[in-house]
Amino acid sequence: MLNDVSSPTPEHTTYSDRAAALWRMVQDKTPLIQCLTNTVVQPLTANMLIAGGAAPAMVDVVGEADVFAAIASGVLINLGTVAPSQQDAMPEAAQAAHDNGTPWVLDPVAIGALPVRTALAHRLLDFSPTVVRGNASEIIALAGGVGGRGVDSTASVEEAADAAQAVSQITGGVVAVSGEIDLITDGFRRIQCENGTPMLTQITGAGCSLGAYIAAFVAAGDDPLLATAAAHACFGIAGEQAAAQAKGPGSFGVSLLDELSLLDEETIRARARLS
DSSP states (O other): OOOOOSOOOHHHHHHHHHHHHHHHHHHHHOOEEEEEOOTTSHHHHHHHHHHTTOEEEOOOOTTTHHHHHHHSSEEEEEOSOOOHHHHHHHHHHHHHHHHHTOOEEEEOTTBTTBHHHHHHHHHHGGGOOSEEEEEHHHHHHHTTSOOOBTTBOOSOTGGGHHHHHHHHHHHSSEEEEESSSEEEEOSSOEEEEOOOOGGGGGSTTHHHHHHHHHHHHHHHOSOHHHHHHHHHHHHHHHHHHHHTTOSSHHHHHHHHHHHHHHOOHHHHHHHOOBO
8 A cells, every 4th residue: 555645647646536435425324344353453353343333242252143234234244363153153143144144254264374274264155255365375265365474464465366366257346455555356346445544554453454454345335346446545544644743652552543533524525545
């Protein structure tokens, strides 16, 4: 994600308007997002959703995960930690989301390098996630290639473009690859997002929170590709504004939460860099 401050082109303006409209829909609908996610980042993810206009529910218990997925506005399944109970609850929630038409996001954290979560991620593909988001190495691994170094990518976004296309064909949904310039595709259309800051990689849980934020946008909108792109832009804009005033990672994390809550349509239209 690069920080290009050049004036937007007419195409950028069109996407910016759509991003602003989707942000407004999230604020108006307050989607309820069920998160089966990394235990390291649960409080941050919940707070990011609240700051972004959504309502979090960290329901990941077997016997409840499916019940809640049927009534939630959207679901996030993040493989950052996969305790035995989560390994059972995640497919339960994914199947219920699939069966009930609940949009859901799969974040295949660290797959390829680690066998348990890799097998689980491929199992979850059977339930047709609305969106898959991850770094380049994770998307390549999900398509059957070699993963990266734990949560760190060893491949570029462009190197993962074919893998993103392949995963999209498997799921019938959207695939988002994070990097210096994010790539979002539904297998037919392709959007790039240049919003963001390197400081997003210096705090734990920014990517995990983005997955939940995407779920909120997909739940509020009716075009998963545009909703996913809008979420990336809005999250990136908040990151840019937080970085402008932060002294380091600690103050950046706090400022990111603040800036998400302070976003408005005018700012999104002016700053979104989608093409």
